[in-house]
Amino acid sequence: MTNLNGAAAGAMVIALGLAAAACSTPAPGGATALSGSQEPAARLEALVSLDRRVAAVGYRLTTANIELCASRRDVAGWTLHAANQYSDALRPVAEARFGLDGDRPGILAVADDSPAARAGLAAGDLLIRVNGQNLERGDGSGPPSHDGLAANVVRLDLALAEGPVTLDVRRGDTTRTVTLQPTQACSSFFQVDPSDEYNARADGKGVFISSTMAAYAADDDDLAMILGHELAHNVLQHRPPPEPLGDPDEIPATALPRGNHWTQERDADRVGLYLLARAGFDTDRAPGFLRRFGADNWRVRYAQIGHASAEARARALEEANAEIAAKRAAGQPLRP
Structure with a gap:
């Protein structure tokens, strides 16, 4: 909006692995964002x-x-x-x-x-x-x-x-x-698209989330997990970066390198969790959110092309949370 x-x-739809653009899945219990x-x-x-x-x-x-x-x-x-x-x-x-x-x-x-x-x-x-x-x-x-x-x-x-x-x-x-x-x-904007689909996507310039998906993530830490995953796609340049306003600057030395196309969903989950931690959100909620969403939506519950199952992704996020906790305990910077 x-x-x-x-x-x-x-x-193009990129992916939290929610639903294809052509799919329309009502929210659980009829709890749609708009009617x-x-x-x-x-x-x-x-x-x-x-x-x-x-x-x-x-x-x-x-x-x-x-x-x-x-x-x-x-x-x-x-x-x-x-x-x-x-x-x-x-x-x-x-x-x-x-x-x-x-x-x-x-x-x-x-x-x-x-x-x-x-x-x-x-x-x-x-x-x-x-x-x-x-x-x-x-x-x-x-x-x-x-x-x-x-x-x-x-x-x-x-x-x-x-x-x-x-x-x-x-x-x-x-x-x-x-x-x-x-x-x-970071050069990404955020937009809510009125829709009864479960959908979140990124295109290198922006992060887009459907109104139904945003409403489903009723806790801001859960919403941050979705948006952080999509922002990670842009940070890792999984799609062409936005055209600069004016003369392009050199890429800062602290920027993350461009991600691997073949592992982009797994990498976006992991890097997205680091983005959450650095912004002060509760990353411990992320695995549970994925499991709950998988229970409510079969498209996420099972592995799809390019996406692991909700359970496999939740376990990978638990491993990333352990990494983050270890770095915090050692006083190390939270860099993925």
Whole structure:
């Protein structure tokens, strides 16, 4: 639905081994994230809650692990959305709830202790101008589309890459000017896709998770396990890395080397667990989460092409947890 400081991009399904893109598997016990029978306001609030959780976890993962990433970017730590991305049913609700206006980026969430938070930005703020240049409103006459928001996000990203930036921000009936000093993070954004499928994927640029999968991972440490696995695919460059904004920098000496294509799922599990540990999440929950999910979803319970069974993956994560514990006890850096 929205993204963290980056424009959405399509991709092949990579894998937590959940479900193929063409599959649709209801959540256990009927606990889907969204329901067509819900009133528009309730559906919007359900999406907003998931977006905020994913954005907060993603910000922690990408800022805590920057030294391991070959590709980095300047970020604000906000989650953006726009009125024109919403369906006809949800658009008026979103406009009233968040003060949205066309394609102009509205702030849906601000990560704790992020540049956006330090600049005094908050959910409900609307970004009008960046460095004195208007952000495009669009006319909103066509079907729902992310394109206008994506174009504005690119402009913001380019400005942040030169940071600090000056922003004209509307809150209610008041417009004010703030200065934001971006920080660096791994060059991956996070996006929730409304869907009743169990799905998570990465494409070298972003991490995508279905609303049903995000809702199933009700604990943030479990959600971090999913997002960390997908982020590890990007960190290990299992897909082409994102195009740099401006001249490409040399790959930092601390970055992890490019991963092996043939062992990418196993490596993403292991490296993803290290990403969680470095960001302060509870890695001990990960094996149990995989076992629970395997019990609820046969596609994960048994080995599939490219993926071990949930039980085999859980045992490998237990071994990785033992590695992490030993390194902590020895005072060694948590480097996979």
